[in-house]
Every structure is written in C-alpha cells, then in structure tokens.
Amino acid sequence: MNWGEFFAMNGYAFYVWGSYGVALLVFAIEILLVRNRRKQALRNLRLMRDETGETA
C-alpha cells in the first residue's frame, strides 16, 4: 500500500481531504458543544440550588 499515492488522491488531495477534514472537524466541534451544553446546564442548576439554599 503506497501511502504517498493514497494521500495524493491522484492530484485531488486538497478537495478530497478538504471535504473529509472539514466534516471531521464539524463532528468533533458538535460533540464538544453538546458536551459543554450539558456541563453548563448542570452548573446552572447547581448554582440555582445553592443560591436558594434549597431545591425549587
């Protein structure tokens, strides 16, 4: 398996990897954002609870 040839994609490397690379980035960012949203939501709930000194 000639990896050099593989990554070169017969001259179309920029277009092929540019597509898949951006897609991978998008998925990674989305997963991070979803995780952060959950952390933030839990943080806010705990803050609200601590503020009132009791649950809602």
Next chain:
Amino acid sequence: MAINWFKYSAPTTFYGLAGKLIPFFAWPAAIFFAIGLYIGFFVAPTDATQSEAYRIIFLHVPASILSMFIYLIMAGYAALGLIFKTRLSSMMAQALAPTGALFAFISLWSGALWGKPMWGAWWVWDARLTSELILLFLYLGYIALHASIEDVRRADRASALLAIVGSVNVPIIYFSVKWWNTLHQGATIKMTGTSMHIAMQQAMFAVLAACWLYVIAVTLARVRSIILEREANTQWVNDLPEVKQIDGGRS
C-alpha cells in the same frame, strides 16, 4: 395489562430513556463510519472519468440526504408541538436544528470542493445548490428565531411555523434536478436501480447509516440538555443525582 403508549412523551421519563439509548447509537455510528470509509477508500475502484475525486460522494450524498430528512423530522416535531402542545415535541425540534444545519453545511462545502475540479465551479446559482443553501438559511433562521423570543412556548410556536412553511423547500431540492436544467447531476440511484459499482453502493449506504445513527445520538444528547434548561424549575430535575451532587462532581 394496559400499555401506556405515551409514557415517554413526558420530559421526565424521556430524559432517562434518552440517556440510556445514546451509546447504542453512538458506537454503531462510529463502526459504520469506519466500515463505510474503509470500503469507500480501499475497496471501491477508481472512477473512469472522475479519478479519485469522486470519493467525496461517500460524504456528500449522505450529508445531503440527512440535511433534508432532518429538516422534515424537525418540522414534524415542531408541528406536533404546535398541534398537541406537547413540550417535548418542541424540544426535539429545537434539538434537531443545529445538527441539521451542520449537515447542510457539510453538503454545501463538500459539494463545492467536488464541483471545482470536476465541473469547474465552486458555486453556481442553479436550482439544487440554491435551494440547499436556502435550507441552511432556514435552519439558521429557525435557531435564531427561537433564541430571539423570550417566552419559550411562544418561541416554540413561532419557530414551528417557520419550520413547517419551510418544508416546501425539501421537495424542491429533491426534484430540482428533474424540474430544471441544473449543473448538478441527476439521480444516479433510482427506484429502478443504479449503475453504480457495488462497492461504491456499499460504502455510501454504510456512511448513510453511520450518519443516521450519529444524528440520533447527538440529538438525544442535546435534547437532554434542553430538558435540563427548560425544566430547571421542576422538582424532578433538581432531584436528579447529577444535579444533587455537590460541586466538583462530574456528569
């Protein structure tokens, strides 16, 4: 024994179910991506006319399909929320929008990078490309509209109308290559079959399955956060173990 068909239509019960389901979608998604990309890059042969650039198809086509389907599902949930006033339905629509937008973006981006070497243009204002761009704007519009209205139930209703009316765009995208003279090629996969090489078909369907599973996993995760945000003033949310634990705990 009576079955409660609507048991999981309440945020209280759906929250837990969604949490349990996520890994059953996330892991298979990863596996199908691996299988699809392996077949697409190492088994499927080089294309006679498009050389190696055609391999973008394994990303572009599933992303495009998903961008359209997610919109219809989002509009469907929005409609349910509007008609039956079920909060969870509106929350599901809200959860689907960002993922749909990202898939529309991937469709447009990969399409542009495929279009430039093969058809000579990053972009043309033909029917399909333009209507897919409009789809992206509809997603972003939905998100922006919902975020801009203070009262969340009013926000649900307003954005539901946008989602429902915007649905007309989806059949336009789909039939655009049939109804108009477009730079974008026509359907390769028809009801009558396809001329595509079998390995290419396999790769495409594997990545398509992967994308579906990924969307479900991410949407379930996101709707859980939306539930926590919107149901913040309820007893059941504040009784959740992940909320009750003292700061410093992970969840």
